[in-house]
Amino acid sequence: xxxxxxxxxxxxxxxxxxxxxxxxxxxxxxxxxxxxxxxxxxxxxxxxxxxxxxxxxxxxxxxxxxxxxxxxxxxxxxxxxxxxxxxxxxxxxxxxxxxxxxxxxxxxxxxxxxxxxxxxxxxxxxxxxxxxxxxxxxxxxxxxxxxxxxxxxxxxxxxxxxxxxxxxxxxxxxxxxxxxxxxxxxxxxxxxxxxxxxxxxxxxxxxxxxxxxxxxxxxxxxxxxxxxxxxxxxxxxxxxxxxxxxxxxxxxxxxxxxxxxxxxxxxxxxxxxxxxxxxxxxxxxxxxxxxxxxxxxxxxxxxxxxxxxxxxxxxxxxxxxxxxxxxxxxxxxxxxxxxxxxxxxxxxxxxxxxxxxxxxxxxxxxxxxxxxxxxxxxxxxxxxxxxxxxxxxxxxxxxxxxxxxxxxxxxxxxxxxxxxxxxxxxx
Amino acid sequence: xxxxxxxxxxxxxxxxxxxxxxxxxxxxxxxxxxxxxxxxxxxxxxxxxxxxxxxxxxxxxxxxxxxxxxxxxxxxxxxxxxxxxxxxxxxxxxxxxxxxxxxxxxxxxxxxxxxxxxxxxxxxxxxxxxxxxxxxxxxxxxxxxxxxxxxxxxxxxxxxxxxxxxxxxxxxxxxxxxxxxxxxxxxxxxxxxxxxxxxxxxxxxxxxxxxxxxxxxxxxxxxxxxxxxxxxxxxxxxxxxxxxxxxxxxxxxxxxxxxxxxxxxxxxxxxxxxxxxxxxxxxxxxxxxxxxxxxxxxxxxxxxxxxxxxxxxxxxxxxxxxx
Numbered sequence: 001x002x003x004x005x006x007x008x009x010x011x012x013x014x015x016x017x018x019x020x021x022x023x024x025x026x027x028x029x030x031x032x033x034x035x036x037x038x039x040x041x042x043x044x045x046x047x048x049x050x051x052x053x054x055x056x057x058x059x060x061x062x063x064x065x066x067x068x069x070x071x072x073x074x075x076x077x078x079x080x081x082x083x084x085x086x087x088x089x090x091x092x093x094x095x096x097x098x099x100x101x102x103x104x105x106x107x108x109x110x111x112x113x114x115x116x117x118x119x120x121x122x123x124x125x126x127x128x129x130x131x132x133x134x135x136x137x138x139x140x141x142x143x144x145x146x147x148x149x150x151x152x153x154x155x156x157x158x159x160x161x162x163x164x165x166x167x168x169x170x171x172x173x174x175x176x177x178x179x180x181x182x183x184x185x186x187x188x189x190x191x192x193x194x195x196x197x198x199x200x201x202x203x204x205x206x207x208x209x210x211x212x213x214x215x216x217x218x219x220x221x222x223x224x225x226x227x228x229x230x231x232x233x234x235x236x237x238x239x240x241x242x243x244x245x246x247x248x249x250x251x252x253x254x255x256x257x258x259x260x261x262x263x264x265x266x267x268x269x270x271x272x273x274x275x276x277x278x279x280x281x282x283x284x285x286x287x288x289x290x291x292x293x294x295x296x297x298x299x300x301x302x303x304x305x306x307x308x309x310x311x312x313x314x315x316x317x318x319x320x321x322x323x324x325x326x327x328x329x330x331x332x333x334x335x336x337x338x339x340x341x342x343x344x345x346x347x348x349x350x351x352x353x354x355x356x357x358x359x360x361x362x363x364x365x366x367x368x369x370x371x372x373x374x375x376x377x378x379x380x381x382x383x384x385x386x387x388x389x390x391x392x393x394x395x396x397x398x399x400x401x402x403x404x405x406x407x408x409x410x411x412x413x414x415x416x417x418x419x420x421x422x423x424x425x426x427x
Numbered sequence: 428x429x430x431x432x433x434x435x436x437x438x439x440x441x442x443x444x445x446x447x448x449x450x451x452x453x454x455x456x457x458x459x460x461x462x463x464x465x466x467x468x469x470x471x472x473x474x475x476x477x478x479x480x481x482x483x484x485x486x487x488x489x490x491x492x493x494x495x496x497x498x499x500x501x502x503x504x505x506x507x508x509x510x511x512x513x514x515x516x517x518x519x520x521x522x523x524x525x526x527x528x529x530x531x532x533x534x535x536x537x538x539x540x541x542x543x544x545x546x547x548x549x550x551x552x553x554x555x556x557x558x559x560x561x562x563x564x565x566x567x568x569x570x571x572x573x574x575x576x577x578x579x580x581x582x583x584x585x586x587x588x589x590x591x592x593x594x595x596x597x598x599x600x601x602x603x604x605x606x607x608x609x610x611x612x613x614x615x616x617x618x619x620x621x622x623x624x625x626x627x628x629x630x631x632x633x634x635x636x637x638x639x640x641x642x643x644x645x646x647x648x649x650x651x652x653x654x655x656x657x658x659x660x661x662x663x664x665x666x667x668x669x670x671x672x673x674x675x676x677x678x679x680x681x682x683x684x685x686x687x688x689x690x691x692x693x694x695x696x697x698x699x700x701x702x703x704x705x706x707x708x709x710x711x712x713x714x715x716x717x718x719x720x721x722x723x724x725x726x727x728x729x730x731x732x733x734x735x736x737x738x739x740x741x742x743x744x745x746x747x748x749x750x
Contacts, residue, residue, distance in 0.1 A: 201626035202443070204543040204564030204603055209627070274544030318522060320542030322563065 003421055004028050004042055010050030010382060014057055015355040016371035025055055027378040030421040035372055050382055053415055056354045057372050058090025058379030060361035062180075063155075063234055063258060063306035064331065066092075066123070068114065070099025075311040075399045077114035077123055080331070083309075083398035084121035085425035087331040088414030090379035091122040091362075091369055092309075096133070097156040103128040103139040105147035112148045120424045121417070122379070124367060129154045129168045129179065135161050138171060145175040150365050153180035155234060156281075160186060162219055169229030178256065178364060180232040183216035183241070184208075184282065193322050195268040195283040203274065205321060210238040210289070213282055217241040221248040224255055232364055233257040235308050237282040239292035246301040256364040259302040259356075261330055261337040262404065263293050270404055276317045276324035277404045280310065298347050303360040305353075307334045311400030329398050333391055333405050335383060339412030343385075350385070378421035387413040433733045438550040438557040441566035442608040450608055454576050456728035456741045457721070463500055463745055464723055473731055473744045474503035479535040480528050483509040483560070487539050489695055489719070490560050490570070494537050497726035503535075521545065525553045535733065538562075543600075556733045564598050569729055570694055571604025573722040575612065577714050578649055580721070581690050586613035591643040592634075593675065594653030594702050595624040595664075601694045605651060606632050619643040620675055623664040640675050644685045651692040652677050655702045668701050678704040688712055695719070 005027040012023040012035065024039035025032065066080035075083075077094070084092045094111055096102035102111060108125045115123025127144035129152045131137055141152055152172060158181060159165045168179045189212035194200050196207025217233055221244060224231035236242055236257050245257050262280065267287050270278035278284055296302040310327025317324050335357075343353050358381075362370025369379045391408045393401035417425040434452055435445070442450065463469055479498050483491055491507065498505045521540070528536065535556040538546055543563030550557035561567040579585055590609050596602045596618045609616050610633050617635035618625060619642075629636060637643040643650070655671060665671045682689060691703075691713045699705045708715060728741070736744060 196627050198628045198631045201628040201632060202603075204562075204566070204600060206564075207627060274547060315520070318520070320521065320540065320545040320548050320563075322542045322544075 002029050004045035005418070005421060006039065006042060006045045006047050007050045007055050007380065007382065008047055010053045010055035012055045012372065013351050013354050014372045015351045016057065016359050017373055020351055025372065025380065027380070027418065027421045030378050032372050032374055032376050032378055034374060048416065052384070053382050054350065054385050056381050057358045058369050058417070058419065059088050059335065059357045059381045060091040060367060060369060061089050061307050061309065061331065061334070062093040062304060062361045062365050064092045064094060064309040065097065065311065065327065066094045067311060068098060069110070073313050077111060078118040079397060079399045080309070080311070081115060081118040081120035081123050083331045083396060085417045085419070086397045086414070087333070088335045088381040088383055088417055089121050089331060090381060090417060090419045091124060091367055093124045093126050093150060093365060095153065095155045096126055096128045101128050101133050102126070103131055103133070105140065105143040108144045108147035108149045120419070122419060124148070124150045124365070126151045126153055126180065128152060129159055130164060133157045135159045135164060137164070138167060141171055142175060145177060149177070150367060151178045151180050151232065153182070153234070155180065155182045158182045158184045158186060158216060162223065165220065166223050166227060169223050169227040169231060173227070173229050176366065178230040178232040180234055181216065181220050182234050183213050183220055185212045185215045188212035188215070192283070193279065194271050195285045197268060197286060199268045199271055203271070208283055210240060210285065213238045214240045214244065218244050221245065221253055221255060225251070225253045228254065230254040230256070235260045235263065235282055235306065236293060236296065236302055237263045237285050237289060239289045242292045242296035242301055246296065246299070249301060256304060256360070257302045258304045258306040259293050259297045260306060260308045261334050262328060263290065264297065265290070265337060265341045266404060274321040275404065276319065276321055277328060277402050279321060279324055279326055280308070280328050281326040294342070294347055297342070297356060303356060304364055305334070305338060305356045306361070307331055311398055312402045314401060317402050328402050328404060329396065329400050332396050332398060333403060335414055336389065336391070336410035336412050337405065339385060340410045344411060378418060380418040381414060382416035383412060383414045385412045387411065389413050433735050434737065435732050439568050439729055439733060440547045440550055440557070440559050442568050442571050442604045442611065443566065445611065447611050450572070450575065450611060452738050453572055453725065453728050453732060454579060456732055456738045457576055457724040459742045459745050460727040460731070461721070461724040463727070464720070469500050470502055471500065471745050471747050472502045473736065474498065474501040474734055477503045477534045477734060478532065479503045479505045479537060480533050481505060481507045482524070482536055482538045483507070484538070484540045485510070485561070487560070490539065493719070493722040494560060494726050496723050497730055500723070501727055501730055503730070521549060522552055525549050529553050529555060535730070558729060558733065561600050563600065564603070565600050566604045567600040568604050569722070569726050570601050571608040572729070573718055573725040574605055574651060574692055574694070575608050576721045576725055577692060577718045578690065580717065581714055582648065585609065588614045588649060589617070589647045590614050590649040590651060591617040591619050591637065591647040592651045592653065593619045593640065593643065593677065594655055595659055596620055596629060597624045597626050598656065598659070599653050601653060606634060617643060617646060621665055624659065640677065640681060641684065644681060644689065647689060648687065649690045649692065650677060652703050653694065654696060655698060672701050676702055676704060677707050679706045679710065682707065690714060692718060
């Protein structure tokens with residue numbers, strides 16, 4: 001007997017097919033079988049009443065840190081994939097800055113296997129650009145792709161050698177994968193702990209100027225233009241950076257780019273009092289930058305929302321600001337933050353949100369999903385756009401609690417996460 | 428002493444958040460305490476029975492000794508802990524160190540730490556009073572206070588005075604405490620030094636900026652000359668100490684052009700011949716040693732007020748009359 005699930009009476013929003021309508025969704029054997037406003041009765045199907053809820057192609061986060069291997073006290077692939085499912089994500093891409101880093105097919109295979117074992121959100125590995133993330137010579141890109149890597153990046157240790165970045169952008173084209181870069185010129189920012197500006201001047205903390213990010217964004221765009229390769233720019237946070245990407249896209253450069261929820265809603269003011277939960281890289285910047293990131297998201301310059309989910313143990317963040325590591329968790333707050341502070345504030349509509357959180361990430365990283373077209377994988381997110389809730393980190397499925405959003409009242413919460421036709425999480 | 432609530436709150440982390448009234452209370456309380464250090468028997472029972480830990484994660488002689496004298500002259504029981512030879516180097520976290528001290532029932536911690544925000548971090552996590560003896564590049568409030576007191580002693584007032592801080596502002600906790608304290612009390616503040624050693628948004632802190640020391644000398648009533656750390660040259664912020672001295676060093680020759688007599692402060696330790704020449708440091712307008720003397724009085728005042736003392740009772744307290 002086949003495995004059937006019907007999501008009945010929800011508001012189906014699927015930008016890939018220009019659908020925003022009340023529909024029933026029939027999932028059969030891990031595939032979307034039918035999308036209909038008058039679905040025939042299937043007595044053998046499990047029925048889920050979705051009236052009053054929003055049904056979308058499964059959300060995809062192309063930028064998460066799962067910390068395994070080597071940082072299991074912060075997160076594991078299993079806990080990260082569970083946190084993703086609880087946040088409404090059906091697919092996540094794992095960054096390779098683990099210990100040891102994911103730099104060969106064995107490492108990639110490990111992430112794939114652990115992801116399958118977890119059986120929650122799909123876990124796609126991203127491999128290193130360079131051996132040991134040292135920025136000196138290319139890692140085994142081809143073999144990693146064969147083993148399941150969907151992109152390469154040295155995230156966290158930006159490739160400072162422009163010549164190597166050029167090689168990566170050329171070589172990656174043989175495998176049709178993007179090169180994802182954390183754009184940061186370390187010679188300008190390595191000592192910094194927060195945005196370089198008024199707050200850093202006041203607090204006496206070393207700053208990372210916008211220019212440290214802008215310079216590498218411009219460099220990467222030029223190298224993508226030179227090579228014809230696909231550059232994916234991670235967590236864009238600066239006004240000028242967004243503008244440079246906008247101009248490059250107009251010239252036809254193959255670039256995709258991320259906006260992170262925290263860069264859409266928080267400024268450097270959140271660091272006041274040396275709050276380590278507001279310490280991340282790139283840092284929170286000024287209102288002018290936030291406005292530009294928001295405008296970039298709205299006009300599609302930044303086509304992808306990605307959390308940069310970066311779990312850290314309580315003890316690690318419980319330190320003086322300069323001694324605390326960068327990063328915040330994001331998987332379990334992203335949808336609520338975006339619905340409340342981006343969609344409800346009128347910056348983008350629901351369909352655009354789904355586009356930025358599902359369709360575009362799938363397209364940028366050539367992932368299955370991002371659509372509810374018949375025959376596509378049965379990865380579906382169901383959420384209640386009106387449900388109010390308060391962020392309580394003690395309820396996170398992630399192993400870590402490092403969020404600046406503790407106590408925030410949000411409107412909009414995931415209800416049901418379906419991967420491969422299976423319910424992997426429900427409220 | 429009665430357990431009244433301190434007019435300064437639980438801790439002294441910085442001058443930025445203090446009101447003019449609070450700062451003046453400290454300065455005014457320091458006045459009667461000055462005399463204690465001039466006595467043959469330099470001791471009053473104001474803090475008798477209080478336990479104070481001087482917790483120094485960075486090397487310091489002047490500040491630590493000054494605090495220790497202040498504590499001892501007020502009859503507190505003190506313990507000094509510095510990074511060498513303690514569990515601080517054994518990987519224990521700052522919080523754990525503090526909680527262990529707390530468990531021994533201490534009343535106050537005086538802390539010097541290399542990380543900006545460390546004092547506030549500690550203060551939010553332990554019930555004892557925390558006094559910031561310098562946190563990273565952030566603040567060094569008792570240095571700021573002793574500078575204010577010294578300027579007031581010699582100029583008679585602070586309001587409307589023009590004070591220029593000269594040198595490495597970027598890495599200086601002394602500069603930030605001076606800027607906040609002076610501005611709150613109505614002084615005009617400027618900074619002068621190479622652009623490489625200024626915070627990126629120094630003007631947002633309410634300071635004028637002079638590139639050249641000659642312009643600062645024309646403008647100012649007071650120069651507070653900061654130490655140029657040798658490592659700043661090694662990290663390339665300035666190309667050479669000789670060049671720094673030529674361009675930003677305070678010399679009597681440069682001071683000759685001043686339209687009025689300038690008061691010269693330096694928080695120490697000095698690099699003679701780098702940021703300040705000896706004839707200036709030892710000259711008639713230098714109040715550098717007065718700063719050191721005032722440091723003890725100001726720290727006594729801070730300790731006294733944080734322990735619940737009151738300005739009005741300071742005179743009686745110093746005579747040894749328990750309130």
